[in-house]
Amino acid sequence: MADRSTATTTRTAPRTEHPSDIRNVVLIGPSGSGKTTLAEALLHASGATSRAGRVENGTTVSDHDDAEVRQGRSVNLAALPFMVGGVKVNLLDTPGYADFVGELRAGLRAADAALFVVSALDGVDELTQLLWEECASVGMPRAIAVTKIDHHRADFEDAVEQCQAAFGTNVLPAYCPVTSGEGTDRTVTGLVGLLSGRYYDYTGADPAPTAADAGDGRVAAMREALLEGVIQESEDETLMERYMGGAELDPSVLVADLETAVARGSFYPVLAVSALGGAGVPELMGELPLACPSPVERPCPEVATPEGAPVTGLECDPNGALLAEVIQTLSDPYVGRVSLIRVFSGTLRPDSTVHVSGTDPAGGEGHDLEERVGSLFVPLGKHTTPAGEVRAGDVCVAAKLTTAETGDTLSGREHPLRMPPWTFPEPLLPTAIEATTKSEEDKLAQAVARLVAEDVTARVETNPETHQLVLWTMGEAHLDVALDRLRNRHGVSVTTAELRVPLRETFSVPAQGTGRNVKQSGGHGEYGICRIRVEPLPPGTGLQFVDNIVGGVVPRQYIPSVEKGIRAQMASGLHTGHPLVDIRVTLYDGKSHSVDSSDMAFQKAGRLALRDAADNGELSMLEPVDEFSVLVPDTYMGAVMSDLSARRGRVVNTEAFGGGRTLIRAEVPQLETTRYAVDLRSLSHGTGSFTRRYLRHEVLPSHLVARYAGSSP
Numbered sequence: 001m002a003d004r005s006t007a008t009t010t011r012t013a014p015r016t017e018h019p020s021d022i023r024n025v026v027l028i029g030p031s032g033s034g035k036t037t038l039a040e041a042l043l044h045a046s047g048a049t050s051r052a053g054r055v056e057n058g059t060t061v062s063d064h065d066d067a068e069v070r071q072g073r074s075v076n077l078a079a080l081p082f083m084v085g086g087v088k089v090n091l092l093d094t095p096g097y098a099d100f101v102g103e104l105r106a107g108l109r110a111a112d113a114a115l116f117v118v119s120a121l122d123g124v125d126e127l128t129q130l131l132w133e134e135c136a137s138v139g140m141p142r143a144i145a146v147t148k149i150d151h152h153r154a155d156f157e158d159a160v161e162q163c164q165a166a167f168g169t170n171v172l173p174a175y176c177p178v179t180s181g182e183g184t185d186r187t188v189t190g191l192v193g194l195l196s197g198r199y200y201d202y203t204g205a206d207p208a209p210t211a212a213d214a215g216d217g218r219v220a221a222m223r224e225a226l227l228e229g230v231i232q233e234s235e236d237e238t239l240m241e242r243y244m245g246g247a248e249l250d251p252s253v254l255v256a257d258l259e260t261a262v263a264r265g266s267f268y269p270v271l272a273v274s275a276l277g278g279a280g281v282p283e284l285m286g287e288l289p290l291a292c293p294s295p296v297e298r299p300c301p302e303v304a305t306p307e308g309a310p311v312t313g314l315e316c317d318p319n320g321a322l323l324a325e326v327i328q329t330l331s332d333p334y335v336g337r338v339s340l341i342r343v344f345s346g347t348l349r350p351d352s353t354v355h356v357s358g359t360d361p362a363g364g365e366g367h368d369l370e371e372r373v374g375s376l377f378v379p380l381g382k383h384t385t386p387a388g389e390v391r392a393g394d395v396c397v398a399a400k401l402t403t404a405e406t407g408d409t410l411s412g413r414e415h416p417l418r419m420p421p422w423t424f425p426e427p428l429l430p431t432a433i434e435a436t437t438k439s440e441e442d443k444l445a446q447a448v449a450r451l452v453a454e455d456v457t458a459r460v461e462t463n464p465e466t467h468q469l470v471l472w473t474m475g476e477a478h479l480d481v482a483l484d485r486l487r488n489r490h491g492v493s494v495t496t497a498e499l500r501v502p503l504r505e506t507f508s509v510p511a512q513g514t515g516r517n518v519k520q521s522g523g524h525g526e527y528g529i530c531r532i533r534v535e536p537l538p539p540g541t542g543l544q545f546v547d548n549i550v551g552g553v554v555p556r557q558y559i560p561s562v563e564k565g566i567r568a569q570m571a572s573g574l575h576t577g578h579p580l581v582d583i584r585v586t587l588y589d590g591k592s593h594s595v596d597s598s599d600m601a602f603q604k605a606g607r608l609a610l611r612d613a614a615d616n617g618e619l620s621m622l623e624p625v626d627e628f629s630v631l632v633p634d635t636y637m638g639a640v641m642s643d644l645s646a647r648r649g650r651v652v653n654t655e656a657f658g659g660g661r662t663l664i665r666a667e668v669p670q671l672e673t674t675r676y677a678v679d680l681r682s683l684s685h686g687t688g689s690f691t692r693r694y695l696r697h698e699v700l701p702s703h704l705v706a707r708y709a710g711s712s713p
Contacts, residue, residue: 014048014081014378016088019316019393023292024090024342026107028135029117030125031073031096034147034275036060038117038284039080039093041275045285046082046089048380061381062093067484075481077103077328079110079340079379079395087289090395098127098686099478101425102457103328106406108134109422110327110342110395113141113292120146120154123162126633126687132167133659141265142167143291145284149177150188150274160270167268170233172226174258174269175283176219188279191272194223195230195258196251202279230254233261255290263293295393300344301325303417306357306368311417314345318391322346322354323417324410326401329454331489337454339401340379341390341410348390348410350376355416358408370413371403406456424456426691427472429677431479432500433486434469436493444469447490451482458482465502465579475677501670503578503708504622504697507536511617515565515609517601527593528601530554530562533586534613539622539696543570544584554590558602562587565606574614576621576708581697585610621705622697623669630664630680632688637662639683647672648701667695671708 016022027035037052040060044052053059058069062078074095081090092107094100108114114135118124135142144167146159156177163171178190178199190201227249242249261267271287273280295316303311303323314323328340341348348354350373357368377384379397390396404410407421435444448471452458459472473479486492511534519526537544545563554562563585570580590605628649632640641651641664649668657663668676673692680688700708 022393026092026111037275048082064382099475124166322412357418432468432497466500508618511613513609513613515605517605525596526601527596528605530590546586548588561602562606565603569607621700623700626692630690
């Protein structure tokens, strides 16, 4: 059995006195690129842990959740702080699988720079390219770490070329690996620093590299390209003239210009790393404090008062007004509710009372309240260390914040503020879930409520027509984690069921029916007779009940009873058991009895009359149709449109979206799209996205009626 204990951690929490000595860096990359392994190597190299954990053994610091250990992949954002030369680096490890994009967006919100992790085996995938564009849209500084350079199939130069093709020409390597041997005997013997022109030898017993003059060799072209790129970004004409004249340039000047360009978000250095072998780890650890901007160099997010009035002038100042945000909310089986918080301005102190404000994701007015902050901690995986006060620019954990949700703003009581929340992705994969026993139904409702409270990318609803409890997630992997947590963290025995789509019935042609409820077997009986005409109405009309009784053949007090019976029968359905909709019912005749007529007697007569009309007429089944907006790269547009047509969808229009992508608008039946979130990801290699909204119900084609006639709730 694998050792499930996490790597041993140091007891002293990383701490710095000023925001300029903090770096908040988010790790971004596809699943399998080596983000978590790289994070382990950096923690160990910095002394934050005594040994590096392994993903396959379930011993990493970041993947400490039971679901992560069981599934062998990251599913949560993890904050991993360590110290490098007096600078505190808050490394934010994010999941690489597309289902957990909500955790990734939380990491982007908390970070000031992004380190993209690209495998030298697999190169750049299209989802990583989309994330790069997202970072570019907000001007976030970026760097690239090419991992697994010591693998026998690794190709560093090819990985760099893929990065340049995907991310632009300003992507240039700052280090180049030197290898020896071929095939399975291939090893990384060292790195060449392209700016310094120095060689770092990794062949010695001492894991720390040694420096020696490096020859030009195959790295000359890379070094020349890097020098030209840095000089061009420096906008220093004197430096350019000296370079063109063949003068020797001071490496310290070039490094300073490189750091400025990276912080500005216009230049993207590539570093070579072997997280398991150790090559390049010290270089990367040393570059993070230099290349990534501090919180002081990044602007504060947009801020307003709870009433919506803009607030300006906030900076990353520990003495300024308090501005913090709940980045992530988790539930710990022992501690309870745990909140990860990024402080943008001011100082967050334990045992203080703060103003909590948030925007309702459903479009409501949001909320404004006050809450007392308990103890604050520095997180390192599942381990925490008391933090005392937490100053601007830093990240911390607060336990037992009972009202603050993910995305909420924390501010001072005297000067309440609100930050606009980041965009939460909409869960689009519905799954019906149910408790395995009746006794656990109440427990399931409570567990699901706690689950969606901590996961903003999950949603739960009880469908009013099918009466199923439906859990909406981002995809199959997200669903697996949600079910795993319900069973193992919340102790609920839960199963999935076939998702029922809310079908309906309606009349196709006018019909007449008679409801005869006569029971006179001695004593008080029942007597109610009514005659109705039924006509179909346009979709969305509902029921129109028309009283056309003359002469009092049905007493006035019993006419509402007939309507009540008809409505009850419509709700329970007729031929297929699905609700009946969009009809006009005209009550035009009937009979009553002075003794045996009653409210219940005419309710039953109304139900019988509608059933008789259905037997005399023709009914159609109606299926819900959604409006889809599908955004895909142009490469996959043809495949996606063909797939929509195969699902009985109608493409309404297409329009160019920019960036080589197309927006497809279509109307598609829900019966064909219950698993579209999974299918689109497969069709578009993870690059497609879509939104859906209910449009209307339409007549189900006759050849499909038999298939779904028995699928009533």
